Amino acid sequence: MKQDKVLGALLAAAIGDAMGAPLDSLPVYLIKRLCGGGEFVRDYTAPPEGALAPELKKGMVSGSFSSAFAAVEAFVRHGGISDQAVTESLLEWKNGRYKFYFDCCADPTTRYCIQKLEGSAPAEDQDKFTGFQKTLNSGAAARAWVAGLLHPGDPDRAVRDALVMGLPTHDNVIALSGACAVAAGTACAMMERSDTGRIVEAGLYGAQTGYRKALEVAGDAAGASVEKRIRLAVRIGLSCANDLERCVNEMTDLVGTGSPANEAVPAAFGFLVSAGGDVMETIYRSVNAGNASSAVATMAGAMAGALRGCAGLPPRHLEYLSDVNGMDLAGTARAVSALI
């Protein structure tokens, strides 16, 4: 049961990231034309001309899943989440087995912060990436579901560890509030009996608690509220449940599906709700919104996969993604479930 949920989350997050990556930065109306041969995208595609990361071949995950997977592996080695394990996982992502993904996907601020961890950050970049330039993006949130995976049914521990995971790269209240929402949502989805309504409640709780706790340990930031926007996204998700096209357009137009944590995280909850928790449908909705599609689909996929396990996932994905990306998803899922 636990192992099925862990593998479901890992696999669905990877599917979402890999399907979403070629569509990153595209507006909705270009997706059908450039990537889906006139239809919405429901499978892996090659990056279109002008793609954000043209080096990522069809089926490859991007920065979101690769950094999360490096974290999962490090936490398995360390037997849990700690500052040391987080640092190790970020450096492994930058210099180790997943260097390829880091090189083509990491945003400039994340890059700077990880360089700082290993003492290799150029001093002249200090002003460019700190203070008001700090990143409000959803990079921390796109990894934070791992904290939920390790704390099934315990949103408080998930929030605590999402902060530990997020602080080195996303030292501000908005990015961390988003990370805690996803961590708490995933922790709730991992429970034996869960549903999308409970996941949303946990997500709202995580966004609130995460914001409050982050105020004590992280930098302040100005911007729209992750919590308020989750409420808006859920309302849109419910009202557009039976119409993928309307759902992606409404979510994009009103909530936003861009990289900021106060867009991507709420959108992920909205798509999960609109698809009724169905794993593949959650992923299709997330990726076809374009903009930050890979991050949104990674987070939404992780929550849906944790909720439903592998049952709704066509078997071909596991072998395909493990092969293309050289990641042992099944073995890692076994190791994680031994830990929790």
Next chain:
Amino acid sequence: MHNELYARLHGALLAAAAGDAMGTVSEGFAPEFLRSRYGGYIRDLLEPTGDGLTINAHAGMVSDDFSVAYYTAQVLLEHRSRITTALAVEGLRRWWQHPEYTCYCGPSTKRGILKLLGEADDGDPARLSPTLATNGGGMKAGMMGLFHPGDPEKAVEDAITMCLPTHSNPISLSAACAIAAAAARAFCPNTGYLDLISAGLCGISQGLEQSAGRTSEIAGSSVARRLELAVELGLRYQGDFEQALFQIGDTVGAGLYAYEAIPAAFGILAACKGRLMDSLVMAVNMGSDADSTACMLGYVLGAWNGDAELPPHFSDLIDSQNGFDLKAMAAGICAVVKEGIC
């Protein structure tokens, strides 16, 4: 010269500059933080605290928002001409000589200027990064409403000409047109605050139509849909200043993106029923991109309310701190408008 048109033009210039200067203090901060730092709402031109985005700024100094519009208007008045691409570029170049203002420069303006100066060129990609869907068009395009008082359609045309060199994407451009159209509409007789909102929405659709084929593709939220949401919240919380401020700031957002600050401005206008000082105070205390939000509201509501409502010390302080002469500029715009040059 103290006729109604002059009073409205001076009101718009002064309020836009005042909104910018008041908001320079609160830009980049969260509303809760501002409340505890200042023990209430900011209602005056305050000295910047030095921990924000400001560099060597003093109370009354504007930032990039109003200054780029000011120098562009100066160029237009010298040439006694309606805006053209060449004059828009001349305005940008003149502004670029003022590091005290350009230090605030946003990503899309910077990209445009470095291209014009030949210092960096990304070769007009068909698709722009979503991070460039910013509000720097709106902050200067309000000025085009003042050059076309009572004529929103011409204001939209000129807003596009003015903003294309720096904001060649449909999100930023259409948002800029909303501000230009609403500012122009504010001069029409029998115009209520709801008419200003519908002028803004018309400006967005006209802006999208007229810029089609002249811009790069970009992903982002809909300026019109967010504006409708902001206005819905503003109308719902009329009479509850604090709730309106937090609801609009939390849900719509008042950040750097054109689909945040411009919709937020219209939501604030709705919440405050178009009252000038209330609207500026709400925008300033919403934090985030407060100076841009307040500056844009200043063009529209300064024109709508005239120059009598602002605190009397604002005019001298703003002129002296920035080396502006806003009364002379208002008279100059008044003259070119009356001669039918624009």
